[in-house]
Amino acid sequence: MIRFAAFRPSGRPARPEPRRSRGIIRGLLACAIAAPGCQGAPEGSSPEGTPDQTHVPFERLVNADAEPHNWLTYSGNYASHRYSRLDQIDRSNVGGLRVLWAYQMDDGIIETTPIAVDGILYVTEPPSTVSALDARSGRQLWTWSPEMGPDVLNIGFPRVNRGVAVLDSTVFVGTLDAHLVALDARSGAVRWDVEVGDNAIGFSLTLAPLTVKDKVIVGVSGAEAGVRGYIDAYDAETGELAWRTYTIPAPGEPGSETWGGNSWETGGGSTWLTGSYDPELDLLYWPIGNPAPDWNGDVRPGDNLYTDCLLALDPDTGEMIWYFQFTPHDTHDWDANQIQVLLDAEWEGEPRKLVVTANRNAFYYVLDRETGEFLHGREYSKQTWAEGLDENGRPIVIPGTDPTEEGVLVWPSLQGAANWFSPSYSPRTGLFYQPTRIMGAVYFKADVEYVPGQPYTGGGEQALRGEEASGAIKALDALTGELVWEFPLLSPPWSGAMATAGDLVFGGDNEGNIFALDAETGEPLWNFQSGGAVRSGPMSYEVDGRQRIVSSAGGTLFVFGLD
Amino acid sequence: MRQGANGNARFGLAILGAAVALAASPLAAQEALAFSDVELERGQRLYQAHCGRCHGVLGMGGEGPGLAVSRLPRAPDHAAVIDIIRDGIPGTGMPGLRATILPDEEAALVAAHVISLRQAQLVEIPGDPERGREVFETTGVCYSCHIVEGRGVGIGPELTGIGMRRGPEYLRASLVDPSAELPVFRSGARSGFAQYLPLRAVTRDGTVYEGMRANEDAFTVQLVTATGSIVSLRKADLAELEKRFGHSLMPATASLSGEDIDNLIAYLASLGG
Numbered sequence: 001m002i003r004f005a006a007f008r009p010s011g012r013p014a015r016p017e018p019r020r021s022r023g024i025i026r027g028l029l030a031c032a033i034a035a036p037g038c039q040g041a042p043e044g045s046s047p048e049g050t051p052d053q054t055h056v057p058f059e060r061l062v063n064a065d066a067e068p069h070n071w072l073t074y075s076g077n078y079a080s081h082r083y084s085r086l087d088q089i090d091r092s093n094v095g096g097l098r099v100l101w102a103y104q105m106d107d108g109i110i111e112t113t114p115i116a117v118d119g120i121l122y123v124t125e126p127p128s129t130v131s132a133l134d135a136r137s138g139r140q141l142w143t144w145s146p147e148m149g150p151d152v153l154n155i156g157f158p159r160v161n162r163g164v165a166v167l168d169s170t171v172f173v174g175t176l177d178a179h180l181v182a183l184d185a186r187s188g189a190v191r192w193d194v195e196v197g198d199n200a201i202g203f204s205l206t207l208a209p210l211t212v213k214d215k216v217i218v219g220v221s222g223a224e225a226g227v228r229g230y231i232d233a234y235d236a237e238t239g240e241l242a243w244r245t246y247t248i249p250a251p252g253e254p255g256s257e258t259w260g261g262n263s264w265e266t267g268g269g270s271t272w273l274t275g276s277y278d279p280e281l282d283l284l285y286w287p288i289g290n291p292a293p294d295w296n297g298d299v300r301p302g303d304n305l306y307t308d309c310l311l312a313l314d315p316d317t318g319e320m321i322w323y324f325q326f327t328p329h330d331t332h333d334w335d336a337n338q339i340q341v342l343l344d345a346e347w348e349g350e351p352r353k354l355v356v357t358a359n360r361n362a363f364y365y366v367l368d369r370e371t372g373e374f375l376h377g378r379e380y381s382k383q384t385w386a387e388g389l390d391e392n393g394r395p396i397v398i399p400g401t402d403p404t405e406e407g408v409l410v411w412p413s414l415q416g417a418a419n420w421f422s423p424s425y426s427p428r429t430g431l432f433y434q435p436t437r438i439m440g441a442v443y444f445k446a447d448v449e450y451v452p453g454q455p456y457t458g459g460g461e462q463a464l465r466g467e468e469a470s471g472a473i474k475a476l477d478a479l480t481g482e483l484v485w486e487f488p489l490l491s492p493p494w495s496g497a498m499a500t501a502g503d504l505v506f507g508g509d510n511e512g513n514i515f516a517l518d519a520e521t522g523e524p525l526w527n528f529q530s531g532g533a534v535r536s537g538p539m540s541y542e543v544d545g546r547q548r549i550v551s552s553a554g555g556t557l558f559v560f561g562l563d
Numbered sequence: 564m565r566q567g568a569n570g571n572a573r574f575g576l577a578i579l580g581a582a583v584a585l586a587a588s589p590l591a592a593q594e595a596l597a598f599s600d601v602e603l604e605r606g607q608r609l610y611q612a613h614c615g616r617c618h619g620v621l622g623m624g625g626e627g628p629g630l631a632v633s634r635l636p637r638a639p640d641h642a643a644v645i646d647i648i649r650d651g652i653p654g655t656g657m658p659g660l661r662a663t664i665l666p667d668e669e670a671a672l673v674a675a676h677v678i679s680l681r682q683a684q685l686v687e688i689p690g691d692p693e694r695g696r697e698v699f700e701t702t703g704v705c706y707s708c709h710i711v712e713g714r715g716v717g718i719g720p721e722l723t724g725i726g727m728r729r730g731p732e733y734l735r736a737s738l739v740d741p742s743a744e745l746p747v748f749r750s751g752a753r754s755g756f757a758q759y760l761p762l763r764a765v766t767r768d769g770t771v772y773e774g775m776r777a778n779e780d781a782f783t784v785q786l787v788t789a790t791g792s793i794v795s796l797r798k799a800d801l802a803e804l805e806k807r808f809g810h811s812l813m814p815a816t817a818s819l820s821g822e823d824i825d826n827l828i829a830y831l832a833s834l835g836g
Contacts, residue, residue, distance in 0.1 A: 465754055465755025466755025467756060467757055511781065512780065515781070527782045529780070
């Protein structure tokens with residue numbers, strides 16, 4: 001169903017906040033209301049002749065590396081490097097970094113990565129609010145919240161949002177009640193609002209969408225409610241569904257033989273983290289989540305394709321070009337929803353296009369991203385469930401590691417060695433920086449029956465805690481996964497990392513530290529005790545010719561600089 | 564006599580019955596009777612799974628207080644038990660169990676079992692609390708490290724109300740072999756981390772600090788020395804940081820007789836009861 005802001009025949013009304021004082025904004029709002037889809041000013045300029053700060057055509061996204069003062073996609077570029085080419089802040093001066101401004105949000109967990117476009121930061125606030133901030137001062141320009149009742153379901157994850165996507169003059173956000181909403185970038189007015197999935201049976205959107213060409217691509221949460229997952233692409237102008245690719249094949253479709261009985265109908269395979277895109281190959285890479293029910297695999301005999309897979313898709317049609325499954329017949333909730341990092345390198349003497357990922361199951365993978373061929377894999381964090389990977393990358397599972405009614409202790413815990421929080425890849429060091437959770441858990445299996453809108457998990461875990469668990473920022477050789485250095489953390493982290501051209505790696509920990517490490521050695525160079533747990537998507541931008549570092553902690557977004 | 568002893572009684576009606584019983588009579592113990600045998604048995608199993616680790620499978624206590632006692636001061640009735648199950652008790656080891664872990668229906672059954680435990684009154688404590696107080700104040704020299712009701716020195720855990728937080732067997736183990744197991748945070752951001760962990764830190768210039776960990780993160784550590792000084796250290800300045808698991812600064816009470824220890828436990832168990 002598509003709901004236009006101007007017509008709004010039924011359902012949730014848009015509620016843009018009335019914080020618009022400038023004539024230019026009012027004028028554009030009138031335009032948007034009069035003609036939904038109207039893009040306002042012509043490309044590159046505003047009606048008043050000043051440079052258009054809010055126009056980001058697809059070409060700018062493809063060439064994001066050419067404008068390091070901005071941060072145009074969730075992971076900084078389509079290759080998902082989460083690497084800033086700004087180098088003003090470096091090893092020699094990072095010790096002088098201080099808070100320049102902070103933006104306080106309402107209660108809730110902040111997992112947003114701000115998008116920076118020419119002096120404006122677009123951030124999301126929990127659960128599904130979007131705010132535009134003056135990147136110089138932190139003052140709010142506009143804010144928009146969906147109207148959601150308190151009964152919105154979030155089964156299997158907290159009420160979070162990881163950020164927006166931009167394309168042309170529109171900002172796109174997924175909401176906890178599983179809508180995708182297009183907002184005018186200057187005013188926050190709603191251009192269109194579509195329902196991606198039915199929240200009453202467990203669908204939600206927490207990820208930052210990805211805009212590719214003329215489409216907005218989103219994935220869904222909901223495997224813990226037994227949904228059948230899919231990836232959707234919507235026309236950015238109109239909100240019409242362009243394609244939908246299910247992650248669980250129906251009977252007769254390829255891969256359906258990996259599901260017993262009717263288990264495919266409630267098979268999970270959610271798609272809740274932003275994918276990557278290769279403009280040259282014109283391939284979209286999207287990671288897929290766990291099968292449902294999570295911990296009781298008896299009801300779904302088989303490998304359960306395409307759960308815990310990486311899919312390569314045609315972005316125009318959604319057609320699956322190849323897949324690679326990390327954890328066949330997963331019984332530990334090890335979604336493959338980790339950031340997929342694209343890099344080009346020499347592999348055994350030949351230039352090769354690669355996709356690398358540190359998976360939740362504690363193995364690091366190197367794949368050929370044209371074909372999906374498994375090239376290399378190795379353990380990067382403590383694990384006790386597999387002897388290793390075979391020549392095709394399939395895990396050699398150790399018997400007796402599936403959950404039982406009595407409980408079985410296995411590393412890693414269900415939250416995995418990696419999770420949603422981003423790794424970073426620095427082309428300067430060739431290192432892959434992975435915040436790593438070193439934690440085991442006792443896994444339990446239980447009987448389970450599918451009830452729509454209820455948890456469908458079939459067990460659970462008791463994770464080791466306190467001194468029995470720990471964390472680290474691990475610097476891995478991006479081509480081999482071998483450990484080069486690690487910086488220990490007191491507890492398993494929930495924050496992403498960002499490397500910069502200043503040869504720094506920024507990260508955060510549960511104890512409240514936002515910190516910078518030497519990208520080559522791991523030596524700690526700066527830290528700020530924020531007073532709140534860090535669950536951040538760190539990023540960097542530039543305003544007034546000065547580099548800024550952004551990380552959230554607790555309920556606050558902090559912006560740091562040297563001046 | 565069981566009200567509504569029909570095993571097929573709907574849960575909602577059972578709770579309604581409990582509410583009516585509560586309203587009609589201040590004797591809250593009657594309310595548990597609104598649950599059928601089948602429900603109480605299920606409540607017992609859930610209790611064992613969720614609560615037994617700290618409160619004891621039989622409700623005789625452990626790291627948490629015994630619940631098989633005549634009166635639970637914080638939880639006089641079924642509704643109050645449910646509130647504690649949901650919200651936990653801030654400042655103690657009692658965590659709140661959310662509905663995703665323990666649905667409403669199950670929380671009500673667990674609470675019913677807890678209420679039923681009071682009839683068992685299994686927790687028996689040998690010893691004389693009044694004599695225990697004397698031991699505490701004299702030969703035990705406990706005030707030199709512990710505060711009770713405002714008196715004493717705050718090096719070790721405060722013992723005001725300790726009888727409401729710990730079971731007698733846990734208290735005994737803490738007295739006889741304090742190094743065997745350090746208490747851990749049971750809730751909050753530091754859940755699972757050891758409390759009162761002895762540390763030995765040596766700075767790069769050779770200064771040695773010993774004490775108990777107050778807090779720690781990747782960059783800093785804070786400790787309290789045996790004389791009560793608070794020391795803040797940056798890990799970058801340390802040559803060595805030893806975490807002495809398996810040790811406690813609490814001296815073993817080997818010099819006390821078995822009777823003294825019994826009396827001491829009786830005194831501690833009476834605190835806050």
